[in-house]
Amino acid sequence: MRISFIHGFCLLLALGCCLPLLRAQQTSQCDSWATTLANKKGTVTALWDDIEPFIYMNKAGQLSGVEYEIMESLKSYLQLKYKIGLEIRWMRAGSFHNIFSRVKESNCSGLFGWSYYSITPERKKEVQFTMPYMPDVNVLVTNNLEPMYASPKEFTGRLRDMHAFTQPQTTMEEDVMMLRNNFYPRLPLSYAKDDYEIMKAVANHNNSFGYVPLSVYIVALQKDIRVKRQQVLSSHRQGFAAVMPISSDWKPVMDEYFSSPLFRMKAGAIIAKYLGTEVKDLVFEDSLLMNGPAASDLVSLEKEIVTKRLMDTVVEVQQQGALRNILIILFGSGVLMSAVLYSRFRTRQKLNAQLEQQKQQIEQMNQLLKMKILQARLNPHFLFNSLNSIQYFIAGGDKKVSLQYISRFAAFLRKVINYGDELSIQVQDEASLLREYLWLEHCRFFDKFDYEITVHPSASQASILPFLTHSLVESALYKGILHLNNGHKGKLDIEFLGEADSLVVKISDNGCNRTISQIVENRKEHVNGDEQMLMRRIELFNAHNQRKITASAADNHQSGEQHRHVATLEIPQPLFDLNQT
Missing domain, CATH: 1.20.5 (Single alpha-helices involved in coiled-coils or other helix-helix interfaces)
Known part of the structure; x- marks a missing residue:
């Protein structure tokens, strides 16, 4: 269902009419004096807004100030004289003007407004006042750069060059407007939120002035707000008081309390507490204006x-x-x-x-x-067998072969000794060691095998651990080739290849199957290569290098019945890590 514009307007109008009622409900805890007296208990509402030292929230988050304590002291008076238990509900109202407007418009009897209101004839037509609790003196303050004016005439003559600051709808505004209307109608005027804002504005603007209550001025002076009090054109009114709705029936009992000796004693102590004894005495002196x-x-x-x-x-x-x-x-x-x-x-x-x-x-x-x-370490059996071979050649009277064998054997041992102290050697040197070794073994087993060593150009600059291939060559010879049946000649191939960043060594033979040869070797107790020594050397190398040496072996069957065993070493290049010391 659609709502027409007229219906919507009527709804808004109705809501507008209800706003005063809603506002009244916010302050509905405001029993009249008659009800409170009859019931011996009651609840009233007190509206307030921050202005030190009159009423404010202290550092502990509690309400404090002259007016707060004066209103709270009413409870003990009513309890003492009338045996009445009074509850006061404090409600923050937002501003000086807002408090006055709400009290003026309210029909709620037990509603009070506290914001150091000056008693004036105009306000008496709109609200009721309690009796004053302290005198009302407004002093003229100027920027610190202004001189001390000796007379009102001297100050009013300066108005055309000055700027005024005040708070709306206050006696301070009345005092400023009096100067403006009587001496310089074009006087610039700006408004501030409260008295302290007036003094801060005056302190920050040259050629400026304003009116503030004497008590507030002294507190501001202690707060280091730097303005100058002029000893001319002060104003004096009846006093500060609380306000009540015009229909409130609390006026008589409030006047009764404010007139009592108990109130005079308490009020003096409260004002001295917040303003100091010296300030209290000054504020209450009528001769202050003279x-x-x-x-x-x-x-x-x-x-x-x-x-x-x-x-x-x-x-x-x-x-x-x-x-x-x-x-x-x-x-x-x-x-x-x-x-x-x-x-x-x-x-x-x-x-x-x-x-x-x-x-x-x-x-x-x-x-x-x-x-x-x-x-x-060399296989000691290889040494003993070589010495036996030399003895055999000498005993057989083959002097030439004996001398040649001894010469090659000595050359082999010399290379073993020379390379024994090196961490690495070139591939050509490793191949040369293998040639010397295989020549010596070939002399012993001349008709048993042939051999070939190939160093590819891609591997010519590679490095290798000394004697790393010796154990594999010895194993190929003694575990494979020498176990072949008579009539079968063995073939041993050794190949050095360069692949990417690795050196690959392949040692292949057509010897006996390794499983069979192991059985025969165990039965004959034949000498074999020290493969455990090879693996131990590889383990020591791999433990201290990121890139590892890998070793593998496999039995391959080619066409026909021919068998070949291939052992492979893959060695990183460069041999040692570059950051190794």
């Missing part, structure tokens, strides 16, 4: 406040300087201590790193030493 003793006392008080403020500033500066020096010393000490600790930490780190490096170097040296020891 050049009498009270005026002189006020000047003395101002000087005392300014002097105390200056002394506090000096002490604060000195304390800040001392604190700054202490902080600098502590900071410097902290930096120095941090530097010492960091230096010790770095030294310890370096020492630990050096120790760890030395430990690794020692471990590496141990491993290399073990590798050298292993690579220096």
Whole structure:
């Protein structure tokens, strides 16, 4: 169902009419005095807004101030005289003007407004006032750069060059407007939220002035809001009081309380508590508006406040300087201590790193030493068999062959000794060692096998561990070829290939199947190559290098019944890691 524009307008109008009722409900806890007296208990509502020292929220989050304590003191009076239990509900109303408007428009009897309201004839037509709890004196304040004016005429003559600040709908505005209307109608005028904002604006703008209550001015002076109080054109009204709705029946009992000796005693103590005894005495002096003793006392008080403020500033500066020096010393000490600790930490780190490096170097040296020891070992059976061969050749009277064998055997041993202390050798040197070794073995088993060693150009610059291939060649010879039946000649092929960043060594033979040869070898107790020594050397190398040497072996069957065994070594190039020391 669609709502027409007229229906919507009527709905809004109805809501507008209900707003006062809703507002009244917010402050509905406002029993009349008659109801409270009859029931011996009641609840009233007090509207307030922040303005120190009259009423404000303190650092502990509790309501404080002159007007708060005066209103709260009413409860003890009613309890003492009428045996009435009164509850006061405090409601924040937002502003000086808002409090006054809500009280003026309300028909709720037990509603009070507190915001140091000045009693004026115009306001008496709209609200009821309690009796005043303290005098109402507004003083003229100017920017600190303004001179002290000796007479009202001297100040009013300066109005054309000045700017005024005030708060709307207050007696301060009335005082400013009086000067504006009577002496300079074009006086610029700006509005502030409250009295302290007026004084801050005056302090921050040259050629400016405003009116504020005397008590607020003294509090502001203590708060270091720097304005100058002129000793001319002050204004004096009946006093500060609370406001009530025009229909409220609380007026008589409030006047009764405010007229009592108990109130005078309590009010004096409360005002002295928040303003100080000296300020209270000054505020309550009627001679303040004249050049009498009270005026002189006020000047003395101002000087005392300014002097105390200056002394506090000096002490604060000195304390800040001392604190700054202490902080600098502590900071410097902290930096120095941090530097010492960091230096010790770095030294310890370096020492630990050096120790760890030395430990690794020692471990590496141990491993290399073990590798050298292993690579220096030759199969003792090979040596004994070679010596037996020499004896055999000599006994057979073959002097030429004997001398040649001895010469080649000596050359082989010389190379073994020369390369035994090296960590790596070139592929050509490893191939040369294999040629010497196989020539000696071929002399012993002349009709048993042939051999071929091939070094491809791609592997000519490669490096290898000394004697790394010896065990595999020896195994191919003694586990494969020498187990062949008579009439079958063995063939041993050794090939060095360069592939990408690796050296590949392939050792292939057409010898006996390794499983069968192992059985025969175990029965005959035949000497074989020390393959465990080879694997131990590979393990030592791999333990200290990122790239590893890999070894593999396989039996391959080609066409027909021919069998070949292939052992493969894949060796990284370069041989050792570049960062190895």
